[in-house]
Amino acid sequence: MRCSSGVFLAIPRRAAKRNIHCKQDGLSKKQVTARARKSKKAATKTNVKKIPLAADGVVTHRAFALLSLTTLVAMSLIFAPISLWPLSFVCLVPWLVYVGSAGQAPRVYFHSLLLGLAFFLINMRWMYPATGWGYLAISIYQAFYLPVVAIPVRSVVRRRHWPLAIVFPFVWVGGEMLRAVLISGFPWFFLAHSAYKFLPIIQVSDFVGAYGVSFIIAAMNGAIADLVIRRLSSGRSGAAGISLRSARVGIAVALILLFGSLGYGWFRLHQDTIAEGPKVAVLQGDFLNSVHGKQVSPVEKRDFYLDMIDGAAGEKPDLFLLPETPWTMFLNPEIRDFYRLCRDSFEELQHRSTKYNAHLVIGSISKIRTPYDLLTKERLYNSAMVFNPDGRELARYDKIHLVYFGEIVPFRFGRLRPLYFWLNSIMPFSGSDGSREYSLFPGEEFRTFSMTPASMPDSTFQFGTPICYEDVMPYVAREFVSGGHNKKQADFLLNISNDGWFGRGVQQPQHLAICVFRAVENRVGIARSVNTGVSGFIDPTGHRYGLVPGESATMAGDNAGYSVAHVKTDSRYTIYSQYGDWFGWLCVIVWFAFFVDYWIVRVQTRNKETASGVSA
Secondary structure (H helix, E strand, C coil): CECCCCCECCCHHHHHHHCCCECCCCECHHHHHHHHHHHHHHHHHHHHHCCHHHCCCCCHHHHHHHHHHHHHHHHHHHCCCCCCHHHHHCCCHHHHHHHHHCCCHHHHHHHHHHHHHHHHHHHCHHHHHHHCHHHHHHHHHHHCHHHHHHHHHHHHHHHHCCCHHHHHHHHHHHHHHHHHHHHHCCCCCCHHHHHCCCHHHHCCHHHHCHHHHHHHHHHHHHHHHHHHHHHHHCCCCCCCCCCHHHHHHHHHHHHHHHHHHHHHHHHHHCCCCEEEEEEEEEEECCCCCCCCCCCCCHHHHHHHHHHHHHHHHHHCCCEEECCCCCCCCECCCCCHHHCHHHHHHHHHHHHHHHHCCCEEEEEEEEEEECCCCCCCCEEEEEEEEEECCCCCCCEEEECCCCCECCCECCCCCCCCHHHHHHHHHCCHHHCCCCCCCCCCCCCCCCCEEEECCCCCCCCCEEEECCEHHHHCCHHHHHHHHCCCCCCCCCCEEEEEEEHHHHCCCCHHHHHHHHHHHHHHHHCCEEEEEEECCCEEEECCCCCEEEEECCCCCCCCCCCCEEEEEEEEEECCCCHHHHHCCHHHHHHHHHHHHHHHHHHHHHHHHHHHHHHHHHHC
C-alpha cells in the first residue's frame, strides 16, 4: 500500500517508527500494522513452498549432489548383474526434476555432464584392463549424451510447458539411437536392458526394437517427474513447470503405453509358434586374457576344449559350439599348413566333427597373405569357422562390425594415415615398441550356413554366426535374419565371444542381457558360447535356459563347463526384422526438432532482450 508521501509500507516497524498513516486509504495505524503482518505471513508461507532446486545458485550444488547421487545409485542398480529392474521406472526422476526446476541452465548442463561421467566411469570400469586410456575416452564421450538430452528437455518443459511424459522418451531414445550408430556405435546401458528379465514388457521389441522398451520406461520416469515438478512449483509465481491438466495427460499417456505393452506381451507369449531345433552343445572355458602377463599356452587351451568336446559328445549333440578364438590359431586353408599348431588343431577338430557326426563352429583368426598389396602384406579377419561332418572344406564368416581400438584402429588408409600410426602406437595391442599393426579387416557379407541335424534328418536349418559384440549391435542380427528379404534367412543364431579380456564380473551378465533383445526382436533362438561366460541359450521370447554358469553364478570362480540343449526356432517374421530401427530414427528426428525449437526460442529471447535494451 502507498502512503500520501509516496512511501511503500512493507513491515509494521517502519509504520510504527515513522508514525505514518495512509490517509489516502483511510486506514488507521492499527489497521496498517495488521495488514502488514498478514502480508508478511503470506510471504513467509510462499517462501516455505520455494524449493532449493529453484534457488538462485546458493544451494544448487547441494541439490545437484543429492538428486544426482540418487539417480547415480538407482541407475547402477537396475542393470545386470544386480538387475533391480523396477527401479528403472523411477531412476531418472531425481535428475529430471533437477533439469526441469533448477535455475542457471549452464550449471544444469555441466552437472548433467558430471553425472554421466560418474555413471560411465563407475559402471564401465571393466573396460580398463583391455582398453587402458580408451576406457576414459569412451566414458567422457558417452557422458556428453546426458547434457545433450537435458538441453531440449529443459527448453520444452520450461518454455513450452509440455509434459515430460511425452517429451522425454523421444529425446532419451533419440540419444540411445545416436549412441548405437555414431563412432562405430556402443549400445550399452540402454534403459531397455534393465528389463531383460521382465519378459512381458520386452515382447514389443519385435515391433519397435529395444528402443521401444526404453521409450516406455522413459515415459514412466517423465510422468512421475511431471507430478513432482508440478507439486514443487505450485504456489510459486513465475515458476517453471506444467499445468495440472498437462501432468494428468502425461501420466495417462505413460500408463497407456505401459499397459498396452504388457497386453501385447501377454498375447505374444501365449502364441504357439516355437519349435525345437537342433541339439547344440555350448562349450565354455574360463581363461582370462591380457595384453601383458603370463597366460595359459595355446596347446593347454586346445587340449582343454578337445576334452570338453569328448565329454559333451555323450549327449549326442548335432552341433558343437566353441567360443571366439578359444586359442591362437589360423584355420583357413591358405595359411594353416604353415604352422604346426594350426594344422594339428584343424585335424583334431575335423576328426571330432566326423567322429561324432556333428557340425562344429569355432572362432579363429584368418590370415590372407597379400604380397602385391602396396599398403599391407597380409589381411587378418576375425572369423567363425564351420566344420562339416562329411569332411568338406571349412565354411567361413568374417566379422563385419569391428570394435574400434580393440580390433581396428581408424584412419589406417587415406589422407589421415599419419594419425593412424600415432593412434596405433598408443594402443596396448601394438607391442612394446608400438609398431605392430593389429587391425583386422571387416568381412563383406552376412553369410548364413545350412545344416541337416543327425537327430532330425528330414529337416534343414539355416543359421548365422554373429561374433562377439556383433550380438550387441541390433542391425547385425537383423541382417542375418532378414538380409533384405521378405522371409527369414536364418532359423537361429550362434553367438561366439571371448569376454575373458574384461576379467570376471559385471560385463559378462550385461552382455547376456543385451543379447536377449536380439532374440525377441527377430524371434529367433540363440545359442551362445563365451569364454569366461555367460554361455547358454535364449529362446525367441527372451527366456534364458541352460546357462553356464547357472543363473545365480557370481562370475568370480571357475566358470568353465558345457551345456547341451535344443536351440529354439520360431515361425514368426517380425516387423523389426523387416524394417529395422525405424522407431529409433523417428525418435532422433523428434529429438532434432526439439533441439531446433530450443535454438529458435533462444534466438527470439535474445532478440527481445536486445530490443528492450535499445528502447530503454
